[in-house]
Amino acid sequence: MGRPPAYDEDSLLSALTECLWDRGYAATPVSLLVEETGVNAASLYARYGSKKGIMLAALEAYAREAIESHRQLLAATPPGVGQIRAVLEHAMACFDDPKARGCFLVNTITSVSEDTPEFSLAVAEAMEIIRRMLREALEAAPDLLPGVKPDEAAAFVQIQIWGIKLLAKLHAAPATAESVIRQTLAALFTEEALSGAHGPD
Amino acid sequence: MGRPPAYDEDSLLSALTECLWDRGYAATPVSLLVEETGVNAASLYARYGSKKGIMLAALEAYAREAIESHRQLLAATPPGVGQIRAVLEHAMACFDDPKARGCFLVNTITSVSEDTPEFSLAVAEAMEIIRRMLREALEAAPDLLPGVKPDEAAAFVQIQIWGIKLLAKLHAAPATAESVIRQTLAALFTEEALSGAHGPD
Numbered sequence: 001m002g003r004p005p006a007y008d009e010d011s012l013l014s015a016l017t018e019c020l021w022d023r024g025y026a027a028t029p030v031s032l033l034v035e036e037t038g039v040n041a042a043s044l045y046a047r048y049g050s051k052k053g054i055m056l057a058a059l060e061a062y063a064r065e066a067i068e069s070h071r072q073l074l075a076a077t078p079p080g081v082g083q084i085r086a087v088l089e090h091a092m093a094c095f096d097d098p099k100a101r102g103c104f105l106v107n108t109i110t111s112v113s114e115d116t117p118e119f120s121l122a123v124a125e126a127m128e129i130i131r132r133m134l135r136e137a138l139e140a141a142p143d144l145l146p147g148v149k150p151d152e153a154a155a156f157v158q159i160q161i162w163g164i165k166l167l168a169k170l171h172a173a174p175a176t177a178e179s180v181i182r183q184t185l186a187a188l189f190t191e192e193a194l195s196g197a198h199g200p201d
Numbered sequence: 202m203g204r205p206p207a208y209d210e211d212s213l214l215s216a217l218t219e220c221l222w223d224r225g226y227a228a229t230p231v232s233l234l235v236e237e238t239g240v241n242a243a244s245l246y247a248r249y250g251s252k253k254g255i256m257l258a259a260l261e262a263y264a265r266e267a268i269e270s271h272r273q274l275l276a277a278t279p280p281g282v283g284q285i286r287a288v289l290e291h292a293m294a295c296f297d298d299p300k301a302r303g304c305f306l307v308n309t310i311t312s313v314s315e316d317t318p319e320f321s322l323a324v325a326e327a328m329e330i331i332r333r334m335l336r337e338a339l340e341a342a343p344d345l346l347p348g349v350k351p352d353e354a355a356a357f358v359q360i361q362i363w364g365i366k367l368l369a370k371l372h373a374a375p376a377t378a379e380s381v382i383r384q385t386l387a388a389l390f391t392e393e394a395l396s397g398a399h400g401p402d
Binding site for chain 1: 348
């Protein structure tokens with residue numbers, strides 16, 4: 001096949017991530033990664049060590065982007081109901097994916113078997129970072145209902161994000177995910193904040 | 202090799218389901234199903250048509266059990282907060298699985314690719330039946346907060362079940378799942394009902 005194409009690290013990783021996200025780890029043979037990227041197996045192994053190494057690099061690249069996009073979302077809105085609403089609505093982007101791939105991190109949680117505990121650890125680490133960002137956002141929110149604890153609420157919000165992405169993957173109606181968002185916000189924020197943050201319906 | 206063991210349909214299906222639930226569809230070659238069940242590939246294909254046919258039969262068997270266990274749970278408790286609490290606490294059984302397999306249906310949602318839309322349909326159908334049972338339970342609940350709509354609340358509760366099972370698969374602390382249950386019930390039921398239904402802490 002001759003020399004591999006002159007891929008830079010970032011675009012190779014991005015092509016590998018797309019491929020593994022499309023089909024999942026177990027359903028993606030290395031031969032398919034070779035076919036999709038045009039980089040031969042020996043070069044892939046030289047770079048990443050093994051198929052597991054490729055998957056871990058892809059998970060880390062995806063996680064970095066997910067963390068960064070949450071950071072930007074949270075930075076773009078002042079603390080309070082609007083900030084958490086923005087995060088939950090961001091998860092609804094999964095409904096616009098024509099391939100209905102859902103979230104690569106969530107998909108990986110459920111495909112982890114006893115053979116691949118390192119994937120579970122990588123996902124847990126990324127989820128922990130995002131949960132911490134949510135907790136800090138909730139700690140700064142002036143409009144939480146009395147009794148709502150930011151650390152518990154952060155885990156609760158994160159689970160709604162997973163659920164919204166699973167709904168998209170299951171081809172549910174987007175209205176179902178919208179009702180999840182409404183119910184989540186109503187569970188955490190004062191009525192006053194909720195009515196203030198509503199746009200015109 | 203010789204003749205396959207005299208498996209009855211139910212125990213063969215149950216062995217196939219365990220195997221596919223352990224590792225997921227893509228990571229389970231037919232050769233492994235043969236090895237685990239002792240039934241040769243020709244017999245499996247004769248019964249189920251294809252590897253996809255085996256998976257669909259396993260999903261349907263698992264779904265039947267999941268639906269039946271929800272039916273029993275709901276029948277065992279009078280309508281109201283206690284009934285929904287029982288359903289959510291039931292999902293926490295995933296934390297006791299030493300293999301941390303999570304839920305076969307939820308795992309399948311995220312491992313579905315464009316090659317296997319029939320799995321998505323099978324899971325969606327089972328989820329729809331369980332959601333309908335939750336909706337009927339919520340319609341009969343005397344202690345919902347004003348404004349809570351049983352159909353929306355049913356979808357909301359179902360997503361918490363998925364989230365609790367994902368937390369177990371991710372080896373989160375059970376206390377995190379318990380806080381999800383508390384927050385979910387507080388979002389749906391009156392304070393009076395919540396304090397009445399609490400056991401001694």
